[in-house]
Amino acid sequence: MRKQMISALATLALLTGSIAGFAGMGGSSSVEAAQAANTFKDVPASHWASSAIHSAVEQGYFKGYADGTFKPGSPVTKAEMASILARVADQPELKDAEPNHFTDVPEWAKSGVSTAIAKGFIHPSNYKGKFNAQVALERGEMADWLTQGLSVVDSDYGQALSDVTNTVIPAKEYFTGKLADSQKNAVAVALGTGLMSVANDKTFGVNRTTTRAEVAVLIARYASVAKIKPADLQGLKELRQVGLTGTNLSVVAPRYQKPGPEKFSESYDYNKITGDFSRIRNQEFVTVTNYADVKIKNWIVVNPYVEGNARSIYFDIFVEEKNKPLRGAYYSFSEFDINIKKSMTQLQGGSLINSPTINTLTSPSNSAFRDYGAQHINDFLGPKGVFTVKNPSYWGTGLLHFDKELRPGIFITLKDGTIYRVAPNY
Numbered sequence: 001m002r003k004q005m006i007s008a009l010a011t012l013a014l015l016t017g018s019i020a021g022f023a024g025m026g027g028s029s030s031v032e033a034a035q036a037a038n039t040f041k042d043v044p045a046s047h048w049a050s051s052a053i054h055s056a057v058e059q060g061y062f063k064g065y066a067d068g069t070f071k072p073g074s075p076v077t078k079a080e081m082a083s084i085l086a087r088v089a090d091q092p093e094l095k096d097a098e099p100n101h102f103t104d105v106p107e108w109a110k111s112g113v114s115t116a117i118a119k120g121f122i123h124p125s126n127y128k129g130k131f132n133a134q135v136a137l138e139r140g141e142m143a144d145w146l147t148q149g150l151s152v153v154d155s156d157y158g159q160a161l162s163d164v165t166n167t168v169i170p171a172k173e174y175f176t177g178k179l180a181d182s183q184k185n186a187v188a189v190a191l192g193t194g195l196m197s198v199a200n201d202k203t204f205g206v207n208r209t210t211t212r213a214e215v216a217v218l219i220a221r222y223a224s225v226a227k228i229k230p231a232d233l234q235g236l237k238e239l240r241q242v243g244l245t246g247t248n249l250s251v252v253a254p255r256y257q258k259p260g261p262e263k264f265s266e267s268y269d270y271n272k273i274t275g276d277f278s279r280i281r282n283q284e285f286v287t288v289t290n291y292a293d294v295k296i297k298n299w300i301v302v303n304p305y306v307e308g309n310a311r312s313i314y315f316d317i318f319v320e321e322k323n324k325p326l327r328g329a330y331y332s333f334s335e336f337d338i339n340i341k342k343s344m345t346q347l348q349g350g351s352l353i354n355s356p357t358i359n360t361l362t363s364p365s366n367s368a369f370r371d372y373g374a375q376h377i378n379d380f381l382g383p384k385g386v387f388t389v390k391n392p393s394y395w396g397t398g399l400l401h402f403d404k405e406l407r408p409g410i411f412i413t414l415k416d417g418t419i420y421r422v423a424p425n426y
Helices: 002-016 019-023 027-037 050-058 078-085 107-118 139-153 155-166 181-192 212-225 234-245 346-350 367-371
Strands: 292-302 330-340 393-400 410-413 419-424
Touching: 050 212, 078 107, 078 139, 078 212, 139 155, 139 181, 139 212, 155 181, 155 234, 181 234
Parallel strands: none
Antiparallel strands: 292 330, 330 393, 410 419
């Protein structure tokens, strides 16, 4: 029994770093850790996670192996990750944390799992008594743990997890319908905060396992994000606004607002006017022609002229770097749900709405849009541009103008008489 306990403790120290060393046993331990981090045979300076790995080792989250390697590509188990999260600095503990009733946690990890629960990363109620502690942690579950931890740091992150329920998620699995409802919220917040990202194939990869190198990066990112207010993260703000209202207009183009009553004649019923897109989202509106009934599920606006963190979180899906519209316009992308009454061609579909902004005629032409798996109008067209299905749902592309000469206001009337009207506030 004593040998088993020693072996278990040695395993914990090897995989995640000794608790004593992390707590600070003096300068020598941190110096030794730094020296070890710089000599891993399998972590050259050119490794994509080299800096994060060295930092994680110095802080005591990891230790290397006896053969001088770090094994950056090796998967991390749930027990190991729980023990790592238990040591996240400045993470508050819950006053009413759930008890640890897991029956399959190895002795060396029990304390770490209990602490990770107390710090809000893990919710035992989401499991059925079995933690599967020795199973490699998948990215979907990692997103759950990290975003749950953020909601303990700041309750507004918890609100964000609720706000994104109906948002558009910038990951291929969302557009192809392969992202489970139970995973959407955590994935959205993980992407919106920059904690996690999609791979080169545009997938989030909820079922991919998490490696030691990835965990080293995620720990550094978590520490950084936890210091930021949710309202200061534009990507998260966009995801929340789309989830709550169906559009990111107020984040990307706040100058677009509902005109005041002075813009209308006295005979006009101003009570019918709304600038709240959520009131027209998924509602049938009056069309110019009578070929089909139309609803707008989501409306995404992208400013193509900004760089870095100022860019929309949806930029990479819809916009090509080389293309910039004329006269300072922004791009406008609308997700339509169309019910064709008899038959309809693409050109006839384009005449349903008389607006350069909310445009049903074409879909984005950039390759990334296809890589993400978003629905294109061409997916539903047959010979001579005739729609082959009665209920196509696809993304259309248009332009959001600011130039007064182009009459930039947006005017949509629902069949119940509600009017959505917004225009630039000069």
